[in-house]
Amino acid sequence: MKTPVELTELFRERGLKVTPQRQCIFRLLHGNAAHPTAEAVYAAARAEMPTISLKTVYQTLNDLAEMGELHVLDLGTGSGRFDPNVDAHHHLVCDRCGKVRDLHVDFPDVRVPRGKAQGFRILDTEVVFRGICDECQTEDETDKEKAHA
Amino acid sequence: MKTPVELTELFRERGLKVTPQRQCIFRLLHGNAAHPTAEAVYAAARAEMPTISLKTVYQTLNDLAEMGELHVLDLGTGSGRFDPNVDAHHHLVCDRCGKVRDLHVDFPDVRVPRGKAQGFRILDTEVVFRGICDECQTEDETDKEKAHA
DNA sequence: TGGTAATCGACAACGATTGTTGATTCCTCG
DNA sequence: CGAGGAATCAACAATCGTTGTCGATTACCA
Ligand SMILES: [Mn+2]
Ligand SMILES: [Mn+2]
Ligand SMILES: [Zn+2]
Ligand SMILES: [Zn+2]
Numbered sequence: 001m002k003t004p005v006e007l008t009e010l011f012r013e014r015g016l017k018v019t020p021q022r023q024c025i026f027r028l029l030h031g032n033a034a035h036p037t038a039e040a041v042y043a044a045a046r047a048e049m050p051t052i053s054l055k056t057v058y059q060t061l062n063d064l065a066e067m068g069e070l071h072v073l074d075l076g077t078g079s080g081r082f083d084p085n086v087d088a089h090h091h092l093v094c095d096r097c098g099k100v101r102d103l104h105v106d107f108p109d110v111r112v113p114r115g116k117a118q119g120f121r122i123l124d125t126e127v128v129f130r131g132i133c134d135e136c137q138t139e140d141e142t143d144k145e146k147a148h149a
Numbered sequence: 150m151k152t153p154v155e156l157t158e159l160f161r162e163r164g165l166k167v168t169p170q171r172q173c174i175f176r177l178l179h180g181n182a183a184h185p186t187a188e189a190v191y192a193a194a195r196a197e198m199p200t201i202s203l204k205t206v207y208q209t210l211n212d213l214a215e216m217g218e219l220h221v222l223d224l225g226t227g228s229g230r231f232d233p234n235v236d237a238h239h240h241l242v243c244d245r246c247g248k249v250r251d252l253h254v255d256f257p258d259v260r261v262p263r264g265k266a267q268g269f270r271i272l273d274t275e276v277v278f279r280g281i282c283d284e285c286q287t288e289d290e291t292d293k294e295k296a297h298a
Numbered sequence: 299t300g301g302t303a304a305t306c307g308a309c310a311a312c313g314a315t316t317g318t319t320g321a322t323t324c325c326t327c328g
Numbered sequence: 329c330g331a332g333g334a335a336t337c338a339a340c341a342a343t344c345g346t347t348g349t350c351g352a353t354t355a356c357c358a
Binding site for chain 2: 315324325
Binding site: 202204205 | 333334335336337338
């Protein structure tokens, strides 16, 4: 995603107004690697602007996604995750708590072999590693200790 | 997924009754590579049993998933896709129509490099190739021709 | 400064999935 | 075979995430 200043330009060029609500969301997302849900962005925005509406948050997130400044990930965690990092990368997903972490590794061998594409024109390749995050593993161990006691 | 006959055994062992509705779903799923939604299974089942309820379909699909006989894929196509093929494989997904095809290729290089796992214990690796399927490409071309005319 | 886009609140609606009820069917085990 | 209990049905309501609608108000920006 571009910087808040660049996004301000971009929105104006497109005839979209640059409101404080939108600028707030620009700032919250810039460099954000937490892959927040819309609700999470909403919560963070309300800390600065108590009257911002969830509708406005969705509106701005969708605008950014349409411009290609944001990717929406559907990783089976119930709700969409917004990713301001639009460069090619992959993800680690916690099956327990839904946490999403970036994995910046290139897998040059991951291609559909000739003759196996079944007519598809491939536009994108995602690798998703699913498992249990550190925090959820610690929880599990704590539970075991309690069970012993 | 096991064969309908084996699933009949398995259900009985678990104290679950083997009803005609469940057997119908066993048959519909066995060897099914279409990755159907619950609604699609429901539609196919109703062709044989007009009074089967959507509730019963979900119930049976969830039972099979809990037993590990079925995988539920969330590929961002709006609804869950049920996959009776529980062996390791990957998927081609059409961004336009949601079609899902199997890709039986092993990618041995696709592993999280040591030191990049960020505390995750990895349990599963999925590769998803997104693009446009053959049918949707043909549609596009037809549209172009119409535009020229 | 004015025209118009954006926002707000308060609520309804959506699609996918799950829950509830009470009546009915029918599988399974002895 | 017969009894007991699970499963199913229909007909709803409810959930969650997301989008739509409304009229009134705000405020961006050419
Ligand atoms: Mn990311
Ligand atoms: Mn598959
Ligand atoms: Zn976790
Ligand atoms: Zn398609």
